Amino acid sequence: MPAKRKSNKASSANEEPEAKQVKVEEAGASNGGAKTSKPKKEDSVESLPEGTDTSFPTAFNPDKETADGRKATLKITSWNVNGLRAWMKGDGLSYLKTHNPDILCVQETKCSQAKLPKESEVEGYHSYWSSADTEGYAGTGMYTKTKPITVTNGIGIEKHDNEGRTITAEFDKFFLVTSYVPNSGKGLVRLDYRTKEWDTDFQEYLKKLDAKKPVILCGDLNVAHTPADLKNPKTNKKTAGFTEAEREQFTNLLGEGFVDSFRELYPNARDCFSFWTYMMNARAKNVGWRLDYFVLSERLKSDLCDSIIQQSIMGSDHCPIMLSMAV
Numbered sequence: 067m068p069a070k071r072k073s074n075k076a077s078s079a080n081e082e083p084e085a086k087q088v089k090v091e092e093a094g095a096s097n098g099g100a101k102t103s104k105p106k107k108e109d110s111v112e113s114l115p116e117g118t119d120t121s122f123p124t125a126f127n128p129d130k131e132t133a134d135g136r137k138a139t140l141k142i143t144s145w146n147v148n149g150l151r152a153w154m155k156g157d158g159l160s161y162l163k164t165h166n167p168d169i170l171c172v173q174e175t176k177c178s179q180a181k182l183p184k185e186s187e188v189e190g191y192h193s194y195w196s197s198a199d200t201e202g203y204a205g206t207g208m209y210t211k212t213k214p215i216t217v218t219n220g221i222g223i224e225k226h227d228n229e230g231r232t233i234t235a236e237f238d239k240f241f242l243v244t245s246y247v248p249n250s251g252k253g254l255v256r257l258d259y260r261t262k263e264w265d266t267d268f269q270e271y272l273k274k275l276d277a278k279k280p281v282i283l284c285g286d287l288n289v290a291h292t293p294a295d296l297k298n299p300k301t302n303k304k305t306a307g308f309t310e311a312e313r314e315q316f317t318n319l320l321g322e323g324f325v326d327s328f329r330e331l332y333p334n335a336r337d338c339f340s341f342w343t344y345m346m347n348a349r350a351k352n353v354g355w356r357l358d359y360f361v362l363s364e365r366l367k368s369d370l371c372d373s374i375i376q377q378s379i380m381g382s383d384h385c386p387i388m389l390s391m392a393v
Contacts, residue, residue, distance in 0.1 A: 109300060111293045114334055122328070122335040123374045126165065126388055130372040138371040138390035143167040144244065144284035144358055146341070146384035150175040150207065154185050158381045162188060167388065168211050171244035173286045175205035175230075196220065196230040205230040206246050206285070212237065221271040226264060234275070239393050240366070241275045245285040250306035257311060260288075265315040273322055280363035283324070286341075286384065287359050291316045291326065294336060295356040307355060319361070327360040327373040327389060340375055341384045349383075360389040369393045 114120065123130075131137050143165065147153035150172065162170060170191075178197045187193060191209040196219040198204040208217075214235035220227030221234075232245045248264050250257040275281050289312045293299035302308045320326060332338070339354025348354060360373055371390040379385050 118334050120334050120336040122332045122338050124377050132392050136392035140391045140393050141167045142169045142389045143386050144171045145386035146173040146286040148174050148382040150177045170209040172207045173246035175207050176202045196233045198230040199228045206233050208233050240280045243283045247288040249288050261311040261315050269319050276363050280366045283361040289316050290355045297353045323364045324361050327362050358387045
């Protein structure tokens, strides 16, 4: 099994810049932001034939089946809550009662385990937490109805495991990994760490898990993989989350035997965003990014029923996404 998380205090020089500040550039771009040269073909959203269906689901459909006609037996939700305590104060936990997922994974909890509110314990769910050494920063959590075989915090590499970014739960038929991937930061000050260290080591970690049993990865992966995954690709080529290096690393991950479940089902979807900055009325205008994913081991594709972006659900600057599978 993967090594357990070790504690290592993060220096202030290594702290991740506030992600919400970084992505404000997108809202500016929609209002005549920085001028750029004529974009390369790969920086533009692909033109589709007239009449192409670009829609995607925003609500769970219990009748949605696998390609071979099996109905869903598992629902997993992933949600960057941008502060667990504020999310709970805003009645975020009502999501569990309303939508009844089998598993809910949350990211950017910004809360040490010592300061978890009493309300964080929910009847009918086992809960697990991984917090950063720095209070009020990063962090992940998981609620699951079925008790996992094992739960591991971190990926077994000390330099990555002091920010509470990953929880791995082993179940009978799969590993579930939830992660809050490091943001490259304003001015891309953390791009090299993100792409040359974290992405490389995290991919190796996922491959080792995949060699044992299939993997479901979910969370805020802090990358818009294609130009169709953000509103303004032309003006964000040097913005954290849409640099060539970040996108290339995500492509590399998929090349190691994994699939983006949403694009597997909805390759032509447009305006399919899961994050909107709080500034400039971006959510109302749907000026956003798709940063939240369910990535599956290739051999789980046959069990895939649906991959949903619940854009109407409020409570954070991200919306929840849901995966339904027949496993």
